[in-house]
Amino acid sequence: MKIACLYLALVAVWWVIVFKLVQLGHMKTLLLLLALFALQCPRADAQGTDAPDGTPIATAVVSGLDLERLSPALRRDIDALAGTPLNAGEVTALGRRIEAERPNTVVAVRSVLTDNGQARVILLVAVNDTANPPDENINARYIVESVAVEGVAESRLSQSLRDDLHAVVGTRLSHSASERLMKRLRDELPGYDVTRRMERGTEQGRLRMLVMVRPGETMRWLHFSPPRSKFLYHTEQGWSGVLDVNIGRRDVRVSPFFAWSNADDLVEEYSGFGVRLETRNSGTEELGFGVEIATYDSDWRDQTLSALASPSRPATLVYDSRTTVAPFARFAFTPHLHVGGGVSITQIEIDEALEAASQAANVYTASVGYDNSWRPGGTQQDLDASFDVRATSASLQSDLDYRRYLGRAVYRVRWGKNMLLTSGMAGGITGQAPLFERFTLGDSSTLRGWDKYDIAPAGGDRVGHVSVEYSNRGFALFLDSGSVWTSGEEASGRVSTGFGFHHENFFATLAFPLNTPDVRTTFMIGVRF
Numbered sequence: 001m002k003i004a005c006l007y008l009a010l011v012a013v014w015w016v017i018v019f020k021l022v023q024l025g026h027m028k029t030l031l032l033l034l035a036l037f038a039l040q041c042p043r044a045d046a047q048g049t050d051a052p053d054g055t056p057i058a059t060a061v062v063s064g065l066d067l068e069r070l071s072p073a074l075r076r077d078i079d080a081l082a083g084t085p086l087n088a089g090e091v092t093a094l095g096r097r098i099e100a101e102r103p104n105t106v107v108a109v110r111s112v113l114t115d116n117g118q119a120r121v122i123l124l125v126a127v128n129d130t131a132n133p134p135d136e137n138i139n140a141r142y143i144v145e146s147v148a149v150e151g152v153a154e155s156r157l158s159q160s161l162r163d164d165l166h167a168v169v170g171t172r173l174s175h176s177a178s179e180r181l182m183k184r185l186r187d188e189l190p191g192y193d194v195t196r197r198m199e200r201g202t203e204q205g206r207l208r209m210l211v212m213v214r215p216g217e218t219m220r221w222l223h224f225s226p227p228r229s230k231f232l233y234h235t236e237q238g239w240s241g242v243l244d245v246n247i248g249r250r251d252v253r254v255s256p257f258f259a260w261s262n263a264d265d266l267v268e269e270y271s272g273f274g275v276r277l278e279t280r281n282s283g284t285e286e287l288g289f290g291v292e293i294a295t296y297d298s299d300w301r302d303q304t305l306s307a308l309a310s311p312s313r314p315a316t317l318v319y320d321s322r323t324t325v326a327p328f329a330r331f332a333f334t335p336h337l338h339v340g341g342g343v344s345i346t347q348i349e350i351d352e353a354l355e356a357a358s359q360a361a362n363v364y365t366a367s368v369g370y371d372n373s374w375r376p377g378g379t380q381q382d383l384d385a386s387f388d389v390r391a392t393s394a395s396l397q398s399d400l401d402y403r404r405y406l407g408r409a410v411y412r413v414r415w416g417k418n419m420l421l422t423s424g425m426a427g428g429i430t431g432q433a434p435l436f437e438r439f440t441l442g443d444s445s446t447l448r449g450w451d452k453y454d455i456a457p458a459g460g461d462r463v464g465h466v467s468v469e470y471s472n473r474g475f476a477l478f479l480d481s482g483s484v485w486t487s488g489e490e491a492s493g494r495v496s497t498g499f500g501f502h503h504e505n506f507f508a509t510l511a512f513p514l515n516t517p518d519v520r521t522t523f524m525i526g527v528r529f
Contacts, residue, residue, distance in 0.1 A: 051111040051119035055086045058118035062098070064125035071101055073204075078123070086111055086119045095123055103172065144168050144209055145201035151213030157188055165211070173198070173207060185211065191219045214250075218373060221332035222280040222288045224253050232264065232444055232507075232526025236451040240264040240444075240526075251281035259296065264443045267304055267435050267452075267459040272296030272321075286332045295323040298436075303457035316435060316458070317359065319348045328365065340367045343396065348434060361434045362396035363404075365389070378415060385409040390437070402431030406439075406463075421469040428487075429461035439463035441484045441494075444524045448480055449496035449511030451522070460484040462491065474503035478511075498522075505529045 060081035067075055074097055081091070088111065095107035102125075110122045147165050154162055161184055168177065178196060185194045193216045199208040217223065229244040244257040255276040263269040274294025282289055300318055308316055328342030346361040369386040387407045392398040406427035413420050427439055438459025442452035446465050465482030477499050485491040498511030508525045 049113045051086055051113040053086055053088055055111075055113065055117070055119040057081050057084055057086050057111075057121055058114060058116075060091075060121040060123070062123045062125060065098070065102065065105065069102065070098065071205075074098065074101060081121055086121070091121055091123075098123065098125060142173050142205055142207045143201075144171055144173050145203070145206040147209045147211070149211045149213060152189065152192070157185070161185070161188060168209070173209075178209070182211075185213070189213060191216045219335060220280070221285045221335050222330055222338060223371075224278055224280065225255075225276060225290075227529065228257065230264070230526060230528040232524060232528075234264065234444055235521075235523045236453070237263045237443065251285075252279045253277075257294075261299075263301075265440075267438055267440055267457075268298040268300060270296040270298050270436075274324075280330075288330045289328070290330075291325070291327040293325050295321065297321045301453055301457065303453040307458040316432075317348075317350050318435070319350045319359075321349045322434075322436065323347045323349075326365070336372045337370050338368070340369075341365060344390065345396070346434070359399040359434075360397060361392070361400045361437075362398040363390040363392050363402075364396070380412075380414040382412045383410070392431070400432050400434060402429055402433040402437070404429045404433060404437050417473045419471045421471075422467065424464075424466045426464045427462070433461065435459060439484050441465055441482050444507075444509075444526065446480065447482050447494055447496055448478065448509060448524065449498055449513045449520065449522045450494055455494065456484045456486075460486050462487060469502075471502055474501050476500050476502040476509075480511075500524075 060078050062070075062078060067078075070078075074094070077097075078094060081094075088109075091109050091111065095109045098107045099105055106126045108124045108126070110124065112120045112122065114120055147169055149157070149165070157165075161181075164184075165181060168174075168181075182194055182196055186192070193212075193214045195212045195214075197210045197212060199210060201207050224246070227244045227246060228242050231239075231241045233239050238261070240262045242257065242259045242262055244255055247254045247256075253276075255278070256273070257276065258273045260271045261269055262271070272295050274292060276290065276292040278288065278290035280288035298319055298321060305318065308318060324344060324346040326342060326344040328340055330338055330340040332338040342365050344363050344365055346363075348359045348361060350358060365388070367386060367388045369384075371384045372382075374381045385408065388405070390404040392401050392403075404427070406425065408423075408425040410421070410423045412422075429437065429439070435458070438461060440452045440456060440459050441447040441463065442450035442455045446467070447455070463482070463484045465480070467478060467480045469476055469478035471477075478497065480496045481493065483491045483493045493515075495514040496511055497514060498509055500507060500509035500511075502509070505527045507528070509523070511522045511524070513520050513522075
């Protein structure tokens with residue numbers, strides 16, 4: 001009975017000690033007691049005794065921690081204990097080194113004398129997850145030797161941010177703390193790409209933090225060609241797909257692309273492939289070059305063939321395929337204003353049953369573009385405008401003679417979860433242009449709700465279009481208005497409206513033509529990326 005009472009009293013005293021240590025925040029002391037208690041348990045069972053100094057060490061083990069989480073040098077020193085005379089001071093020093101490399105741990109050391117007269121060294125590691133949670137970055141055991149900012153002058157940063165950046169020098173690397181600093185840097189440097197790189201310091205166990213600041217895409221003087229990838233469905237025109245794969249670094253990009261049954265852009269439905277190579281820093285970031293090579297097979301809807309067969313229309317040949325090689329150059333006067341020019345050599349292969357087996361549609365190309373962004377009064381405003389000219393010349397030995405002009409503009413304003421988007425385009429063609437150059441309206445982005453093969457099945461040489469769209473959290477309402485026609489014919493304006501869910505790259509739209517004698521609905525769904 002007395003023994004039982006004594007046992008209960010000891011247990012009570014033990015839990016009082018534990019409670020007080022937790023209450024006072026002495027977690028390291030508590031863990032050390034727990035580690036020592038754990039080492040005493042095997043001693044009670046095996047009746048082992050402590051090995052005196054000088055006893056040959058048979059084995060040295062670390063318990064409670066994966067050895068891979070220690071530095072290679074420390075692992076080697078622990079393994080090297082085997083076969084050497086026991087020195088309690090050296091073993092204790094190894095335990096302190098473990099605590100230094102893993103600050104969230106407490107190490108208890110025990111040297112047990114085995115039956116054959118050798119020593120077994122045990123380094124028992126207890127992890128203090130409550131007082132000092134382990135950092136998710138494996139480099140957390142290293143000391144930050146220095147911090148440097150590369151790409152912008154530090155004077156562009158606020159004094160408080162500069163002070164906090166340099167305050168981490170001499171401290172252990174913390175992934176969460178450094179990420180908070182990166183976020184503050186990105187907030188103070190909008191438009192820049194901010195990344196962090198760790199480098200080996202001048203001494204073992206030390207690292208240098210290098211903050212890399214580079215102009216972001218919106219700040220580049222020249223931009224790569226916009227991606228054309230899309231996969232969508234239109235109830236009147238079926239499925240269309242284009243995959244544009246962009247491969248490359250900051251200044252050079254190679255973009256193979258593939259199209260299959262694409263009826264969304266042009267009069268024709270085309271499938272094929274090509275590649276585009278671009279560079280936008282040819283010794284200076286204001287000058288860039290590129291070339292695009294593509295080959296397509298063309299299919300035609302019955303409405304188009306019937307319209308082309310009309311005797312009232314000028315003769316326009318239907319082709320089976322076309323191949324284009326188009327080198328170009330671009331120059332930026334400012335980060336917002338740029339011009340471009342080049343040539344486009346297109347070989348059109350026509351049905352062999354016809355008199356002409358092929359035609360060349362070779363043109364000079366020229367363009368001017370402007371884009372800019374503003375943030376007045378808590379809003380985000382973006383403007384993107386361009387004007388393009390494509391014109392044949394006798395020097396290019398083109399079989400077709402024409403000029404094509406097209407102007408576009410898109411203005412977008414965002415505030416909170418709201419967005420207002422307005423866009424417009426106008427264009428004209430003079431001369432005899434091939435069908436892939438003619439204008440169309442009535443697809444997934446223009447005159448939504450109309451079918452382009454009902455409006456102008458063979459396209460037109462005049463076009464005008466305006467669209468207004470409002471969206472909140474992706475739910476959108478829009479109104480489209482436009483006309484496409486052939487010179488000499490009467491232009492007929494058309495209007496459509498609808499609603500849908502337009503969020504980032506995804507869209508699902510239900511659209512309705514307004515000025516029609518009957519009620520129609522058109523459903524479109526897909527992604528653009």
